[in-house]
Amino acid sequence: MEKIKQENIRNFSIIAHIDHGKSTLADRLIEETGMLTSREMQSQVLDNMDLERERGITIKLKAVRLLYKARNGEQYVLNLIDTPGHVDFTYEVSRSLAACEGAILVVDSTQGIEAQTLANVYLALDQDLEIVPVINKIDLPSARPDEVKKEVEDVIGIDCEDAPLISAKEGLNIEDVLEAVVNSIPAPKGDIDAPLKALIFDSYYDSYKGVVCYIRVFEGSIKPGMEIKMMSTGKSYEVVEVGINTSKHVSLGQLEAGDVGFVTASIKNVKDARVGDTITDKDNPTTEALPGYKKVIPMVYCGIYPAEGEDFNTVREALEKLQVNDASLVFEPESSVALGFGFRCGFLGLLHMEIVQERLEREFDLNIVTTAPSVIYKVTKTTGEIMEIQNPSNLPPTTEIMTMEEPIVSASIMTPTDYVGTIMELCQDKRGIFLNMEYLEEKRVVLHYELPLNEVIYDFFDALKSKTRGYASLDYDLKGYQESSLVKLDILINGELVDAFSLIVHEDKAYERGRSISERLTDVIPRHQFAVPIQAAIGAKIIARETIRALRKDVLAKCYGGDISRKKKLLEKQKEGKKRMRQIGSVEVPQEAFLTVLKYDEK
Amino acid sequence: MQDISLYIHIPFCASKCHYCDFSSFSGIEDRIPLYVNSLIAEIDLYRQKLENYNVKTIFIGGGTPSHIEAKYIYRILGHIYENYNAQNVKEITIEVNPGTVNKEKSRIYKELGINRVSMGAQSFNDSLLRKIGRIHNAKDIFSSYKILSQIGIENINLDLIFGLPEQTLNDVLKSTKMAVELGAHHISHYGLIIEEGTKFYEYHKNGRLYLPDEDLEREMYHRATEYLVGQGYKHYEISNYSLKGYECKHNIVYWDIEPYIGLGLSSHSFMEGRRFFNTSDFSSYIDLLKDNILPVDGEEIVDVNGELEDYCIFGLRKIDGIDKEKFYSRFGINIEELYGEALTKHIKGGLLVDCGQFIKLTKKGLDLSNLVEIDFIK
Numbered sequence: 001m002e003k004i005k006q007e008n009i010r011n012f013s014i015i016a017h018i019d020h021g022k023s024t025l026a027d028r029l030i031e032e033t034g035m036l037t038s039r040e041m042q043s044q045v046l047d048n049m050d051l052e053r054e055r056g057i058t059i060k061l062k063a064v065r066l067l068y069k070a071r072n073g074e075q076y077v078l079n080l081i082d083t084p085g086h087v088d089f090t091y092e093v094s095r096s097l098a099a100c101e102g103a104i105l106v107v108d109s110t111q112g113i114e115a116q117t118l119a120n121v122y123l124a125l126d127q128d129l130e131i132v133p134v135i136n137k138i139d140l141p142s143a144r145p146d147e148v149k150k151e152v153e154d155v156i157g158i159d160c161e162d163a164p165l166i167s168a169k170e171g172l173n174i175e176d177v178l179e180a181v182v183n184s185i186p187a188p189k190g191d192i193d194a195p196l197k198a199l200i201f202d203s204y205y206d207s208y209k210g211v212v213c214y215i216r217v218f219e220g221s222i223k224p225g226m227e228i229k230m231m232s233t234g235k236s237y238e239v240v241e242v243g244i245n246t247s248k249h250v251s252l253g254q255l256e257a258g259d260v261g262f263v264t265a266s267i268k269n270v271k272d273a274r275v276g277d278t279i280t281d282k283d284n285p286t287t288e289a290l291p292g293y294k295k296v297i298p299m300v301y302c303g304i305y306p307a308e309g310e311d312f313n314t315v316r317e318a319l320e321k322l323q324v325n326d327a328s329l330v331f332e333p334e335s336s337v338a339l340g341f342g343f344r345c346g347f348l349g350l351l352h353m354e355i356v357q358e359r360l361e362r363e364f365d366l367n368i369v370t371t372a373p374s375v376i377y378k379v380t381k382t383t384g385e386i387m388e389i390q391n392p393s394n395l396p397p398t399t400e401i402m403t404m405e406e407p408i409v410s411a412s413i414m415t416p417t418d419y420v421g422t423i424m425e426l427c428q429d430k431r432g433i434f435l436n437m438e439y440l441e442e443k444r445v446v447l448h449y450e451l452p453l454n455e456v457i458y459d460f461f462d463a464l465k466s467k468t469r470g471y472a473s474l475d476y477d478l479k480g481y482q483e484s485s486l487v488k489l490d491i492l493i494n495g496e497l498v499d500a501f502s503l504i505v506h507e508d509k510a511y512e513r514g515r516s517i518s519e520r521l522t523d524v525i526p527r528h529q530f531a532v533p534i535q536a537a538i539g540a541k542i543i544a545r546e547t548i549r550a551l552r553k554d555v556l557a558k559c560y561g562g563d564i565s566r567k568k569k570l571l572e573k574q575k576e577g578k579k580r581m582r583q584i585g586s587v588e589v590p591q592e593a594f595l596t597v598l599k600y601d602e603k
Numbered sequence: 604m605q606d607i608s609l610y611i612h613i614p615f616c617a618s619k620c621h622y623c624d625f626s627s628f629s630g631i632e633d634r635i636p637l638y639v640n641s642l643i644a645e646i647d648l649y650r651q652k653l654e655n656y657n658v659k660t661i662f663i664g665g666g667t668p669s670h671i672e673a674k675y676i677y678r679i680l681g682h683i684y685e686n687y688n689a690q691n692v693k694e695i696t697i698e699v700n701p702g703t704v705n706k707e708k709s710r711i712y713k714e715l716g717i718n719r720v721s722m723g724a725q726s727f728n729d730s731l732l733r734k735i736g737r738i739h740n741a742k743d744i745f746s747s748y749k750i751l752s753q754i755g756i757e758n759i760n761l762d763l764i765f766g767l768p769e770q771t772l773n774d775v776l777k778s779t780k781m782a783v784e785l786g787a788h789h790i791s792h793y794g795l796i797i798e799e800g801t802k803f804y805e806y807h808k809n810g811r812l813y814l815p816d817e818d819l820e821r822e823m824y825h826r827a828t829e830y831l832v833g834q835g836y837k838h839y840e841i842s843n844y845s846l847k848g849y850e851c852k853h854n855i856v857y858w859d860i861e862p863y864i865g866l867g868l869s870s871h872s873f874m875e876g877r878r879f880f881n882t883s884d885f886s887s888y889i890d891l892l893k894d895n896i897l898p899v900d901g902e903e904i905v906d907v908n909g910e911l912e913d914y915c916i917f918g919l920r921k922i923d924g925i926d927k928e929k930f931y932s933r934f935g936i937n938i939e940e941l942y943g944e945a946l947t948k949h950i951k952g953g954l955l956v957d958c959g960q961f962i963k964l965t966k967k968g969l970d971l972s973n974l975v976e977i978d979f980i981k
Contacts, residue, residue, distance in 0.1 A: 529952060529971060552817040554973040557794035557842050562610050562857055562871040564913060565878055565903060568980075571916065575977040 004077045006258040007187040011079045011216065012132075013097055015121060016106035017114035017473065021136040024168040025106055025177070026064075026080060032174045033066040033078070062202065063214050063260050065244045070182045078181060079260035081201065081216075083120070089348060090477070091296050094123050095276045096201045098292060099216030099260060102130035102185030104177065105152070109135045109143040109165075112151050112444060115414035115473040121156055132180045133160050139167035151441050188218075190257030196220035196228070196281040198255075198263075199290050203273045205324040209241070211267035212249075215279060216260050218290065223254035227282035228265060231289040235272055236282045237265035270327045296328045298346025299407070299478060300353055300457050301390035303334060303371035303500065304360070305342030307591055308582060310367045312341045318364040319343060322356060329356060334391060338500040338584050339369055339594075344391055350457055369582070371500045372597045375453045378405040378481055392502040395488045398539060405481040407453040410435075413464070414446045415472035422467045423447060430455035431506060450479065454504070489514055491521070491597075492535040492542075496585045501597055510536075515544040520596040525589055527551035532587055604688065606659035607874070608856040611642065611679060612867030613668040614885070617703070621736035621806075622764075624798035626869035626883050627666040634885070638868075639675045641892040643682050645866050648897050650686045652874075653864070658689040660853040662696045667723075669699035673711040680715045694852040696721050696760075699751075702743035709754040719851075720751050721760040721791075727781040728774050731767055736802065741781070748785050758849055760789035765823040767795055768803075768812050775823040776830060783834045788849040792827055793842050794820060821970055841920050841969060858917040860910060876910075878903045907934070908981060915942065915979040919972060924963025938962065945978035 016022035066078040081100055083093045097103065103124045107113055124131060133152050135145045149160040164176035190197075202214040215222075222228065222242055229236045243251040244261040255261045267273050275296075278289035306315045316333075323329050330346040347353040353373060360366045379387045380403045381396060389395050411432075413423055424434065427449045435448040451460070456476060464472050489510050491501035505513050514536025521534045527548055536544040556567055581588035615635060616627045661683070668676065676697065683689055696719040697712060704712075712720070726732055727741040744761075751759055761782045765775045782790050795814070797807050806812045815823065828838055836844040840858065843851065856863055865872045869883035879902035882888050891898040905913070911934060918925035930938045939946060946962065949955040954968035954975050964972055 529954070529967075529974065551974075552821050552970060553794075554971045555794070555841065555969065556973065557796055562863055562865050562873065563880070564857060564860075564871070564873065564917065565880075568913065568916065571973060571977050572980060574973060575980050578977065 009077045009188055009258045010181050010185045011100045011260055012102045012181055012185050013081045013083050013100050014104045017117040020106050020108040021168045022106055028168050028171055028174045033068045063245055065246055068178050076182050092275055093120055097124050097127050099199055099201045101188055104132045104134050106134050106136050107148055109137050109145045109148045110140050112148050113155055115412050115475040119475040130185045131158050132184050133163040134177055135163050135165045136168055138165045139170050155440050188258035190219045192257045194219040195284045195286040196222055197286045198279040200273055200275055200277050203270050205270055209264040211270050211273045213263050213273045215263055217255050217257050219257050221254050221256035228279050229282040231278040231280055232293055237267055240264045240266055269324055274327055298330055300347045300349055300373050302373040303342055304345050305339040305369045307367035307369050318360050318366055336499050338498045369591050369594050372503055373457045375407050392488055392504045393499045403483050404486045406484045408450055408479045408482045409453050409476040410479045411449045411451050411476040412446050413472055413474050417443050417445055419468040419472055426463055430460055487538050490537045494532045494585055494587045498584055510538055511543050517597050518544045518546040521593055522546045522548050524593045524596050604657040607656040608660040608853055608863040609658055610865040610870055611663045612870040613665040614868045615670050616667045617670055618738055621802040624801050635671050637889055641889050642679055642867055644892040646682050653687050658687050658692050660694040661692055662853040664698045667700045668697050669703040673708045694719055701739040701747045704747050704750055706750055709751050713754050713756055719758040720756050724761040725764045727778045758788050761787040762791045764793050764795050766815055766820040768814055772823055775827055779827045779830055789845040791843050838922050858921055860914050876905050878905055912980050916976045919964055924961040927960055949975050
């Protein structure tokens with residue numbers, strides 16, 4: 001096959017809100033260009049992980065190369081770079097967008113633009129990408145393409161007159177999308193003879209090849225045998241293989257400026273091939289790295305502990321395996337009086353946390369207990385020493401604390417006007433500071449708030465979803481730290497402090513949270529032979545108290561004649577339930593108890 | 604020859620009670636002859652297996668065995684006498700409901716060798732009886748009791764239930780007092796259990812059942828126990844009381860993990876290290892026996908560990924508890940050696956007490972016996 005000229009390459013992403021049809025459109029594009037027959041195609045090829053497919057979201061981005069013969073008769077290479085569609089992965093999105101010259105913006109013609117979509121559009125505009133709007137789901141009776149087009153024009157300020165009106169599900173007008181990509185998105189430009197400059201926009205670990213880096217070559221070329229250098233770490237490797245991803249990995253002789261493909265170089269850990277880093281030629285390096293590299297920092301922390309009967313080392317091995325593939329996951333061993341030995345893990349956000357937990361449970365078949373998520377607090381001690389606290393148990397005594405700071409985010413909440421009042425109330429309740437409200441169209445607004453991250457990670461998402469029946473969407477960015485009156489809320493079960501339940505909360509929220517947690521624990525902890533007091537405390541001061549009444553009766557009156565097995569089975573079931581409990585002092589606490597502190601309280 | 608006990612299930616009732624989840628039917632009286640034929644066939648199928656066994660006790664339960672004509676009982680017991688080693692049966696019990704026995708029926712029972720009657724009195728409060736779906740009243744209890752004792756069946760058990768919807772403590776005590784005054788040699792005092800598949804289960808789910816709270820339910824139990832013990836009854840199992848020497852020998856077989864064969868629909872058996880049970884599908888039961896196939900629907904092998912567990916669980920249900928010597932002679936190991944941890948835990952926790960030869964539940968242990976018993980399961 002003859003090498004296709006740089007001017008016939010198009011590198012692009014798809015930006016869409018969850019459920020607006022990104023994956024389906026990607027499938028259609030792949031199908032339309034004839035790369036896979038429908039029969040070979042598993043639904044939504046780009047979303048490889050089960051979890052992604054189930055939730056309809058893309059977590060890890062990937063790239064696929066399509067060949068398209070346009071209406072003008074020329075052959076084009078279309079590199080589709082998939083992006084994760086969630087706020088937790090903003091940085092990864094920005095890096096994959098940096099690998100492109102354009103982006104397709106998919107908008108659901110029944111819904112309009114959502115907050116996260118808008119955030120990603122702004123990221124794309126920041127990178128000077130050409131935006132190709134596409135109006136999807138026009139087959140639905142509730143489609144209102146004209147209104148939605150107008151909304152896109154008003155909100156984003158791009159021309160939608162020629163936007164393809166499609167139905168990805170029905171395969172309607174897909175070719176129009178390909179034509180728009182070819183005609184609107186500029187070809188890459190880059191000097192093939194300059195020193196190598198390539199951007200890593202994704203990487204994953206393969207047990208045979210080591211780390212596989214997805215790259216976009218901006219200048220120069222890369223081929224097997226070449227010594228490459230990672231510009232952020234300075235480490236060098238010898239290239240083993242370069243190639244492109246069609247339906248499978250295809251090895252090529254080289255990748256050059258404008259190309260998107262993969263490279264392997266016997267790299268052992270994804271940590272050494274970080275997303276956003278620049279690869280260059282060791283012997284003939286470029287003078288300047290590509291802009292925008294940053295090491296991603298976890299925003300949310302929680303403890304992950306082996307559940308009863310699960311082994312600490314098995315959990316460690318599983319986390320290590322996940323980390324090889326997920327450079328943003330961090331963990332270190334910690335121990336809890338209540339839960340024994342486990343790990344403090346850091347995540348990009350709540351979704352990332354949930355994904356890791358679910359993968360541990362599903363892919364590794366582990367039984368784990370998770371503690372309430374926490375953010376990083378900055379503590380200035382009276383001695384002047386500054387500490388970063390991610391585990392509430394490590395908070396120094398009040399007497400040693402001079403000031404505490406908590407992370408604040410700027411949040412945009414996009415919502416139909418009907419829910420503005422409700423959302424304002426919610427944000428107020430979550431200690432939010434109202435900044436402003438923008439009208440997107442007559443019936444939709446975006447509310448800008450400053451919110452403490454610890455309120456957002458607690459139950460804000462759930463509350464927002466539930467109070468707006470799923471109509472509002474949220475996007476947020478870390479804004480900075482702010483001094484705040486924070487206290488450590490402890491929970492005592494039968495007089496014993498259970499460190500796994502401790503939380504750092506705002507002083508004004510402590511009483512309410514303490515009471516609500518105590519009440520919930522009263523519901524989930526089974527009754528014992530003796531009465532079990534549940535107390536919430538700040539330091540030595542008890543602020544809430546509930547009591548689980550003593551169990552008065554747990555006896556089977558009757559023996560069911562000779563049916564001894566029946567009684568035995570009932571006892572066995574009871575025993576099984578007990579085995580899953582966590583022993584805290586003389587109290588048996590079910591695993592769910594540790595989750596109840598996280599749950600949204602529907603009041 | 605080894606002893607064995609027989610249970611015979613008669614799954615017919617005049618009507619189904621609201622709390623009952625046993626295998627029983629009303630309105631299919633036309634199938635009684637067919638059912639009895641099947642029972643006869645089943646008895647035949649066990650003949651060889653029971654050649655080397657001596658029948659120790661027989662319990663005819665239900666359903667309401669007294670709901671069917673006495674001639675059927677005659678046929679069933681007669682067939683057992685003819686085919687099994689049943690010359691020295693120590694106890695033959697039949698379950699009856701108040702109002703379903705007359706002199707004639709009672710005489711036949713007596714002639715057949717039935718020497719114990721278990722009567723489903725449940726309560727002496729007529730309005731409560733109606734509420735729980737019983738079709739008899741207190742008067743029927745008195746009259747049936749009188750008929751039976753006049754015919755010479757003295758060993759009569761009265762089943763009573765406490766913890767019924769809207770029942771009061773006073774009511775419970777009144778019913779136990781009536782039972783004592785009638786002269787019952789044995790009283791089974793069961794706490795109500797709401798079982799899935801019963802009318803009460805539905806009512807309960809819909810919040811329409813006003814059950815006494817736990818504290819009251821326990822008070823009913825303990826106050827009744829105190830009363831009965833004061834009246835000279837021996838509290839010998841969690842729910843059972845009797846005059847001296849009138850403990851139910853058949854039930855003790857279950858609790859001592861001794862062998863028994865269950866005949867009839869959905870009945871359970873334990874023999875030679877196997878627990879097995881019959882189908883609970885009426886038609887299958889009939890059809891299989893028509894072809895001379897045992898209607899066994901499932902089985903479970905009980906190894907030594909299983910037997911140990913069962914022995915402890917059911918041993919603890921007896922008020923005297925587990926006899927350490929008997930335990931040792933049966934299993935060849937000391938109970939302390941095997942269950943030291945569980946014993947220490949519950950003795951400390953006040954649910955068990957070690958009385959030297961016996962290990963038994965304390966008063967509190969009687970309320971929370973499940974908590975103790977599960978620790979004897981490996």
